[in-house]
Amino acid sequence: MVYLTRKIEFAASHVYNNPALSPEENRRVFGKCNNPHGHGHNYTLEVTVAGEPDPITGMVLDLKDLKEILEREIMRRMDHRHLNHEVPELAGQIPTCENIARVIWNLLDPKITQGKLHRVRLYENSDLFADCYRNGARV
Amino acid sequence: MTAQNLHLELGRRYRFSASHRLHSSQFSEEENNRIYGKCNNPFGHGHNYIVEIRVSGKVDPATGMISNLADLDSFVNERVIEPFDYRSLNEEVPAFQKAVPTTEILCIEIFQRLKSFPHAKLEAVRVEETANNSFEYAGE
Numbered sequence: 001m002v003y004l005t006r007k008i009e010f011a012a013s014h015v016y017n018n019p020a021l022s023p024e025e026n027r028r029v030f031g032k033c034n035n036p037h038g039h040g041h042n043y044t045l046e047v048t049v050a051g052e053p054d055p056i057t058g059m060v061l062d063l064k065d066l067k068e069i070l071e072r073e074i075m076r077r078m079d080h081r082h083l084n085h086e087v088p089e090l091a092g093q094i095p096t097c098e099n100i101a102r103v104i105w106n107l108l109d110p111k112i113t114q115g116k117l118h119r120v121r122l123y124e125n126s127d128l129f130a131d132c133y134r135n136g137a138r139v
Numbered sequence: 140m141t142a143q144n145l146h147l148e149l150g151r152r153y154r155f156s157a158s159h160r161l162h163s164s165q166f167s168e169e170e171n172n173r174i175y176g177k178c179n180n181p182f183g184h185g186h187n188y189i190v191e192i193r194v195s196g197k198v199d200p201a202t203g204m205i206s207n208l209a210d211l212d213s214f215v216n217e218r219v220i221e222p223f224d225y226r227s228l229n230e231e232v233p234a235f236q237k238a239v240p241t242t243e244i245l246c247i248e249i250f251q252r253l254k255s256f257p258h259a260k261l262e263a264v265r266v267e268e269t270a271n272n273s274f275e276y277a278g279e
Contacts (some may be wrong), residue, residue: 020203029202031209093202098147102198105145127152128208131193135146 003118004060008070010079013040030094038082041071042122043100045074047108052114061114063079073107097122097130100119148195148262150206153215155224158185160238162229173276183227189267190219190249194259206259218252243267246276254278 015038016030026034033039047070051060077087083095089103101122109117118137122130131138152155160183161175176236180183222232228240234248235274250264265275 016203020201029207093200096198096203098198098205099148099203102145102147121150129150130205131148131150133146133148135144138146138148 001050002060003048003050004051004063004066004115005046006063006066006070007044007046008075009042009044010075011040011042012078012081012083013085015039016094016096018094038084041124043078045070045104046119046121046123047104047117048119048121049112049115050118061112065114066112069108069111073111074104077107097124097128101130101132106139147198147205148193149211149259150191150193151208151211151215153190153192153212153220154187155190155220156185157189157223157226157228158183159228159235160184161239161241164238183229186268188223188245190215190247190266191265192253193262193265194256195262196259206256210258211223212258214256215253219249242266242272242274243276246274250276250278 014033015036016033017026017036018029021029047066049061049066053060077089078100081087083090083100087095087103089107090099093099093103101120104122105117105120108120116134118133120132121129122132159178160175160180161178162171162181163174166174194206194211195244226232228235228245232240232248235244237246238244246264246266250261253264254261261278263275263277265273267273
């Protein structure tokens, strides 16, 4: 098995607020991330696909295809967007790294038909990230 | 794919600076010198360490988080960063009065200090001693 990783970056804004909580609770739980005007990050996304290299092409999957999937599914949806307001898949969820990584997994998994999606790692900044795997597939 | 079929981890990086000396009382001066090279300098030397930890658990639907970052940060700061930062690992961390403070052993020591984190399961500790050397320990 070979693991292939492609990295992309996108910039987006978000805010953490749970309408079921009071304004005080929201501030306590989410701190600065609760600023109603929102804030933003340069996100780095690493997508890892696992598979056996094709005996003829030597590729797990064609990187051009992966690049296009990432452009269509992620960049167009999330780059220079407000994650709370403009990404329907995140509606009703707090757009944390964990939730965004899961949404990205669910967007990419059905589109990757050569090899298998192995890991989605989403960095909000260099010191904070979330990993998403299929259950039992972490190595 | 439903959420139950996915495994999510939260990763966080921390930094501390500390000195150490690689030296074992089991070896002669010459052997220490041969095995540890310049890391055996009796006056020690230091690194800017980066500690990357990963925890797993259920994502709380109310917060979208595996663990509140403030809880994780204060736990790691209290148990690892405060006792290690701007210290001599050999002289000031009890575990290294016996063990040689290689980054392998440091990884294990940090894992032991953090594995009781109450809000999520500690999956792994990865320590970068320099930008070119890193070590990871995920428990037994």
